[in-house]
Amino acid sequence: MIEKLEQIKQAAISEIANANSSKDLEELEIKYFGKKSELSGILKSISTLSDEEKRTVGPAVNSLKNELMSSIESRKKEVVSRELDAKLKEEYIDPTIDLSKEEVGHLHPVTQLRYKLEDIFKSAGFFVYDGPEIETDFFNFEALNIAKNHPARDMQDTFYIKDDVVLRTQTSSCQVRALKEFGAPIKVVVPGRVYRNEASDATHDFIFNQIEGLVVDENVSIANFLATLDTLIKKIFGENVNVRLRPGYFPFVEPGFELDISCLVCGGKKCPACKHTGWLELGGAGMIHPNVLKAADIDPEIYSGFAFGFGVDRMMMQKYKIDDIRWSTSGDLRFVKQF
Numbered sequence: 001m002i003e004k005l006e007q008i009k010q011a012a013i014s015e016i017a018n019a020n021s022s023k024d025l026e027e028l029e030i031k032y033f034g035k036k037s038e039l040s041g042i043l044k045s046i047s048t049l050s051d052e053e054k055r056t057v058g059p060a061v062n063s064l065k066n067e068l069m070s071s072i073e074s075r076k077k078e079v080v081s082r083e084l085d086a087k088l089k090e091e092y093i094d095p096t097i098d099l100s101k102e103e104v105g106h107l108h109p110v111t112q113l114r115y116k117l118e119d120i121f122k123s124a125g126f127f128v129y130d131g132p133e134i135e136t137d138f139f140n141f142e143a144l145n146i147a148k149n150h151p152a153r154d155m156q157d158t159f160y161i162k163d164d165v166v167l168r169t170q171t172s173s174c175q176v177r178a179l180k181e182f183g184a185p186i187k188v189v190v191p192g193r194v195y196r197n198e199a200s201d202a203t204h205d206f207i208f209n210q211i212e213g214l215v216v217d218e219n220v221s222i223a224n225f226l227a228t229l230d231t232l233i234k235k236i237f238g239e240n241v242n243v244r245l246r247p248g249y250f251p252f253v254e255p256g257f258e259l260d261i262s263c264l265v266c267g268g269k270k271c272p273a274c275k276h277t278g279w280l281e282l283g284g285a286g287m288i289h290p291n292v293l294k295a296a297d298i299d300p301e302i303y304s305g306f307a308f309g310f311g312v313d314r315m316m317m318q319k320y321k322i323d324d325i326r327w328s329t330s331g332d333l334r335f336v337k338q339f
């Protein structure tokens with residue numbers, strides 16, 4: 001019987017030494033210590049042995065069990081540590097990588113300004129309206145008192161999709177849209193992209209952003225108009241900005257104005273951003289022409305109002321002292337990352 005134990009020991013020691021995974025070792029534990037193992041069988045049969053054998057075999061089995069258990073344990077330590085090394089190599093994590101350098105995007109300065117403008121207008125009781133950039137000739141021109149063959153069409157070089165479909169040249173295209181949809185009284189702003197088929201320079205681009213404002217109610221006067229614009233401009237640019245109104249011609253307002261602000265880039269000393277005049281044209285404005293109200297089925301005998309349209313990119317240029325509008329659409333990260 002002792003010889004039998006010696007055979008089991010030799011086989012087990014060799015198998016333990018050759019075990020290469022913790023799973024192999026678990027199987028060996030079952031093989032040598034499980035209920036159906038040879039050693040269990042020997043222990044169960046001890047009662048059938050002679051008294052002398054009982055005295056030697058019992059302790060010998062227990063001592064062999066202890067020996068095998070400890071060699072499985074020590075082999076397990078080697079194998080587990082090797083498995084861990086392999087796993088760490090496979091799922092490599094470099095704790096020295098600085099995650100704070102991970103780039104996080106942000107809104108374009110024009111969008112930031114647009115949101116700020118929307119907030120200012122909303123706080124003054126306006127709501128924000130969105131309209132299509134691909135627009136019908138009716139809303140972009142005719143409803144705004146610009147009939148076909150009207151010379152004013154030459155002022156806006158237009159991208160035509162079809163004869164009567166254009167890329168909107170102005171957010172004013174939403175004046176009659178909003179009036180038709182919501183009627184009067186109304187206080188609405190329409191921010192968005194517009195398109196002009198023209199050569200670009202420091203103050204012109206073929207795609208840019210406007211924000212259109214429209215106020216229609218009973219008894220809206222030119223005094224309301226001036227007060228609203230003055231408040232807005234100072235909220236955007238600060239109390240120190242100078243505002244200048246010049247008579248201007250837009251077919252959809254009467255009277256119409258060009259609205260200039262003193263150039264914040266050069267402080268009025270003249271620079272490329274203000275075409276060396278010290279002033280920057282921010283947009284057009286005026287009292288709404290009765291024909292526009294009629295196009296929206298609103299009675300101009302009862303209602304009046306004012307409208308204005310500002311170039312958001314030009315506002316951004318003034319706010320951040322940028323000397324060329326084309327940076328806005330350049331996609332140049334050196335520019336965008338500064339905001």
Ligand SMILES: [Zn+2]
Nearest residue numbers: 263266271274
């Ligand atoms: Zn200037």
